[in-house]
Amino acid sequence: MHGEAIVNDMYKRALELANEGRAVEAIEALKEILDNHATTCSQRSMIYNDAGSILYSRGDAVNGEEFIKRAVFTDLFNLVAYRNLKQVNALKVRKPHKFSIVISTFNRVEWLKKCVESIRNNSYFPLEILVVCDPCKDGTEDYLASESEKGDLIPVINEEHLGVTVSTNKGLLRSTGDYICILNDDVEVMPGWDLAAACTIDADPSAGCAVPLVISEEGTVANPGSYWPYKSLHFSWIGKYTGVDPYCVVGNTLENFPDFQVPRECDYGIFPVMKRECYEKVGGLDLQFAHYCADPDLGYRIQQQGYKNIYCPTSVIMHCWMSNHKGVPSRTSLDEPKFYEKWALTQDGVKMTDMFKAMHEGQAMEMYNTAVALATDGKFEEALGVYRDIIKGQTVSRLLISFIYNDIGSILYSSGCADLGEEFVKKAIFTECLNTLAYKNLMNMNSLKVKKELKFSIIIPACGGEESLKKCITSVRNNGFFSNEIIVICDPCKDGVRDYLSREIEKGDLIILNNERRIGTVESANKGLLKSSGDYICILGDDAEVMPGWDLSIVCTIDEDPLAGCAAPLVISEKGLILSSGTDVDVSRVSGKTLDEFPELQSPRECDYAVFPVMKRECLDKVVGFDTRSRKYSAGPDLGHRVREAGYKNIYCPTSVVVRHLRDDHDAPGELNNDEAVFCNKRGLTQKTEDQEE
Known part of the structure; x- marks a missing residue:
C-alpha cells in the first residue's frame, strides 16, 4: 500500500503541473512513474492517456495519438481513453458518414x-x-x-x-x-x-x-x-x-x-x-x-x-x-463441411473435407447433424427422438454420446425441464470428462443457484516449470465462476517461473510468496493458507488444470449439506481417466478408467479426504493447515481426518473436475513410505490381513 500511495501522490502532482500549463514537467513526472515504480494496468493506462492528452494539446498530434492508443491497448475498458481517441479521430473525417x-x-x-x-x-x-x-x-x-x-x-x-x-x-x-x-x-x-x-x-x-x-x-x-x-x-x-x-x-x-x-x-x-x-x-x-x-x-x-x-x-x-450462451447445442458440424468444400480448403496438403469426414464419418454423424438441425429449428421433440435412435442403434464414440447427452440436456433445460436437463448435461460430463461444452452448460445452469458473491483463494505451491504453472493459472482464471485470489508459493522458483509471475502479478489477482530455501510442498501450502482471505480455499498442484465451473460445482455441493466443510474434486488424467474420485474407494479398481463405468461415483457422497481439497473458511479456521510431520503424500489424508474430527464432512463432488498432468518427479517411493509410517502411527491405523478375515 505504501508504494501505491507514492504512485498516487506522484500522479496527482503530474496532473497539477499539467493544469498549471507546465506540460514538459508533467510529462517528465508521468515518465518517472512508469520508469521507476510498479503500476497496475489501469494506472498505466491512465498515465498513457494523460501523457497523450498533454502532447496532443501542445501540438504533437502524432505522439499524442500514439499514447492515447497505448492507453486503450493497456486497459481495454478505459472509457476516457476511447473518448479522447474519438475526439482525435473526429478531426480526420473528410465527410459525414451514415x-x-x-x-x-x-x-x-x-x-x-x-x-x-x-x-x-x-x-x-x-x-x-x-x-x-x-x-x-x-x-x-x-x-x-x-x-x-x-x-x-x-x-x-x-x-x-x-x-x-x-x-x-x-x-x-x-x-x-x-x-x-x-x-x-x-x-x-x-x-x-x-x-x-x-x-x-x-x-x-x-x-x-x-x-x-x-x-x-x-x-x-x-x-x-x-x-x-x-x-x-x-x-x-x-x-x-x-x-x-x-x-x-x-x-x-x-x-x-x-x-x-x-x-x-x-x-x-x-x-x-x-x-x-x-x-x-x-x-x-x-x-x-x-x-x-x-x-x-x-x-x-x-x-x-x-x-x-x-x-x-x-x-x-x-x-x-x-x-448469454446457455443451452445452445453446437451447430458447427452443419456448416463446416459445406464451407470447406465451397472454398476447396486444405491444411498441410490434406483436404479439409477429408479431415472432417474422418472425424465425423458414418451414419451416426449424419443422424446427429439432423438432430442438431431439428433442435436449431425449435423442433425439440423430433430432435430428441433422433438422439435416442443414435444411442440405441449405432456404434458411436464416447465423445459423440457425450455431445448427444449435452444437447438433450440443453433442449430439456430450455424447454422448462430444468432438473432433467441438468441430469443429462451431467451425464455428458460423466461419459466424456474432457467435454468442455458440457462443463460450460452446467456452469450456466449452476449459476442460477448461487445466492451471494464468493471469493476463492487458490493456493499453488510451485516447484515445477513455467509451462505447467502457466497452464494451471490460466485455467483458474478462464474456467472459474467466482473471483479468485491466486497465491503462488515459489519453493524457490526457477528463473523462467519468476519472470512469468512478475508479468502476471500486474493483473491484480496474483499474490507471490518466495521461499528463501526449499521447504517442501506441505510447509509452502501452509504459508499460502495463512495468507488466504477467501470464503473457500483450494490447494492445487502446479501440474493441475481446472475444468469450467469447477468452483461453482463445489459451492453448489457444499451448500446442500450444513455439515460439509471440505469438498473433494474429481481428479482425472489428461486423457480423461480417473486418478482420484474422493478417496474412500478401492483406488486400484477405478484408477485409469472412465467415470461412466462407475454409477456410484457419479453423485456426491462422503469420503475420507481429497487430493486437491477445497475448504470452507470456517472449516479451515478450526482445522488450520497441514501437519508438517507429513512431508507430502500423507498430508492430504491427515487433513481429511482432522476435518472430520472438527465435526465436518469431506464431500466428493463429481462435477468439479481437475485435470492433473503427472510429472516424473511424482515417483518417490521412499518419501511415500516415510509418510505412511508417520500417518499410520499418528492415527493408530491397522488393516486386516486375509487370514484375519477368514
Missing part, C-alpha cells in the same frame, strides 16, 4: 436493450439501427415499437422463425448507410468504435471491410481478427496469413502485443463493418450456412471481389458470450 447497424434477435430483449443503448451512446456518426425480430415472445416487439419512435431504429418483424442468416440478410436489404455493420444482440460497442472503423477503411482505398477488435466481459481479447491456417486448391489468394497466431493474444490485453496494436489485413471478422460499394458487390450472407461459417465465408467473398478485410484495434466491441 452507419447502418443490422441486428438479428430472438427472445433476448434484455441483452438487446444494452446493445442498442451502447450503440446510441458510443457512436459518432448518424445511425440507422435495423433490428430483425425472428419473431420474439419476450416483449422484444413492444420494446422495438416504443424505441422506433426515436427515429433511428427500424423494426423488421419476421412472421415465422427464419434463423440468424436469413434474418440478417433481410436487415441488410433494408440498409441505406455508407457503412453497414452486422452485430449480435449480445454485444456492447466502445466509444468511437464506428469512427475508428471508418478512419481505418478511409486510409486504404482497397479496404472493403473493417474488422473490430472483439473483447470479453473481462476486458481481455476474444478475437483480434481471424487468420486461418488454410490454403485452397482453387483460390491462390487464400492462405496469406498462415504465419499469424491470433491465439497468443486471446485472454490478454494488447499491451504486450505490438503486432496487434496496428491495423493489418486478415481473413474475416466476427462483426464486420463493410463499405456500401463492397456490400453491393459481395451481397449478404450465404444462406447455405446456418450461422457459424457465414462470417468466414463473407470474409473470403470480400477478398474474392478484390477488397481487403482490415483489422482495426481501436474499434472495440465487447461480446457478452459467457453470460
Whole structure:
C-alpha cells in the first residue's frame, strides 16, 4: 500500500503541473512513474492517456495519438481513453458518414436493450439501427415499437422463425448507410468504435471491410481478427496469413502485443463493418450456412471481389458470450463441411473435407447433424427422438454420446425441464470428462443457484516449470465462476517461473510468496493458507488444470449439506481417466478408467479426504493447515481426518473436475513410505490381513 500511495501522490502532482500549463514537467513526472515504480494496468493506462492528452494539446498530434492508443491497448475498458481517441479521430473525417447497424434477435430483449443503448451512446456518426425480430415472445416487439419512435431504429418483424442468416440478410436489404455493420444482440460497442472503423477503411482505398477488435466481459481479447491456417486448391489468394497466431493474444490485453496494436489485413471478422460499394458487390450472407461459417465465408467473398478485410484495434466491441450462451447445442458440424468444400480448403496438403469426414464419418454423424438441425429449428421433440435412435442403434464414440447427452440436456433445460436437463448435461460430463461444452452448460445452469458473491483463494505451491504453472493459472482464471485470489508459493522458483509471475502479478489477482530455501510442498501450502482471505480455499498442484465451473460445482455441493466443510474434486488424467474420485474407494479398481463405468461415483457422497481439497473458511479456521510431520503424500489424508474430527464432512463432488498432468518427479517411493509410517502411527491405523478375515 505504501508504494501505491507514492504512485498516487506522484500522479496527482503530474496532473497539477499539467493544469498549471507546465506540460514538459508533467510529462517528465508521468515518465518517472512508469520508469521507476510498479503500476497496475489501469494506472498505466491512465498515465498513457494523460501523457497523450498533454502532447496532443501542445501540438504533437502524432505522439499524442500514439499514447492515447497505448492507453486503450493497456486497459481495454478505459472509457476516457476511447473518448479522447474519438475526439482525435473526429478531426480526420473528410465527410459525414451514415452507419447502418443490422441486428438479428430472438427472445433476448434484455441483452438487446444494452446493445442498442451502447450503440446510441458510443457512436459518432448518424445511425440507422435495423433490428430483425425472428419473431420474439419476450416483449422484444413492444420494446422495438416504443424505441422506433426515436427515429433511428427500424423494426423488421419476421412472421415465422427464419434463423440468424436469413434474418440478417433481410436487415441488410433494408440498409441505406455508407457503412453497414452486422452485430449480435449480445454485444456492447466502445466509444468511437464506428469512427475508428471508418478512419481505418478511409486510409486504404482497397479496404472493403473493417474488422473490430472483439473483447470479453473481462476486458481481455476474444478475437483480434481471424487468420486461418488454410490454403485452397482453387483460390491462390487464400492462405496469406498462415504465419499469424491470433491465439497468443486471446485472454490478454494488447499491451504486450505490438503486432496487434496496428491495423493489418486478415481473413474475416466476427462483426464486420463493410463499405456500401463492397456490400453491393459481395451481397449478404450465404444462406447455405446456418450461422457459424457465414462470417468466414463473407470474409473470403470480400477478398474474392478484390477488397481487403482490415483489422482495426481501436474499434472495440465487447461480446457478452459467457453470460448469454446457455443451452445452445453446437451447430458447427452443419456448416463446416459445406464451407470447406465451397472454398476447396486444405491444411498441410490434406483436404479439409477429408479431415472432417474422418472425424465425423458414418451414419451416426449424419443422424446427429439432423438432430442438431431439428433442435436449431425449435423442433425439440423430433430432435430428441433422433438422439435416442443414435444411442440405441449405432456404434458411436464416447465423445459423440457425450455431445448427444449435452444437447438433450440443453433442449430439456430450455424447454422448462430444468432438473432433467441438468441430469443429462451431467451425464455428458460423466461419459466424456474432457467435454468442455458440457462443463460450460452446467456452469450456466449452476449459476442460477448461487445466492451471494464468493471469493476463492487458490493456493499453488510451485516447484515445477513455467509451462505447467502457466497452464494451471490460466485455467483458474478462464474456467472459474467466482473471483479468485491466486497465491503462488515459489519453493524457490526457477528463473523462467519468476519472470512469468512478475508479468502476471500486474493483473491484480496474483499474490507471490518466495521461499528463501526449499521447504517442501506441505510447509509452502501452509504459508499460502495463512495468507488466504477467501470464503473457500483450494490447494492445487502446479501440474493441475481446472475444468469450467469447477468452483461453482463445489459451492453448489457444499451448500446442500450444513455439515460439509471440505469438498473433494474429481481428479482425472489428461486423457480423461480417473486418478482420484474422493478417496474412500478401492483406488486400484477405478484408477485409469472412465467415470461412466462407475454409477456410484457419479453423485456426491462422503469420503475420507481429497487430493486437491477445497475448504470452507470456517472449516479451515478450526482445522488450520497441514501437519508438517507429513512431508507430502500423507498430508492430504491427515487433513481429511482432522476435518472430520472438527465435526465436518469431506464431500466428493463429481462435477468439479481437475485435470492433473503427472510429472516424473511424482515417483518417490521412499518419501511415500516415510509418510505412511508417520500417518499410520499418528492415527493408530491397522488393516486386516486375509487370514484375519477368514
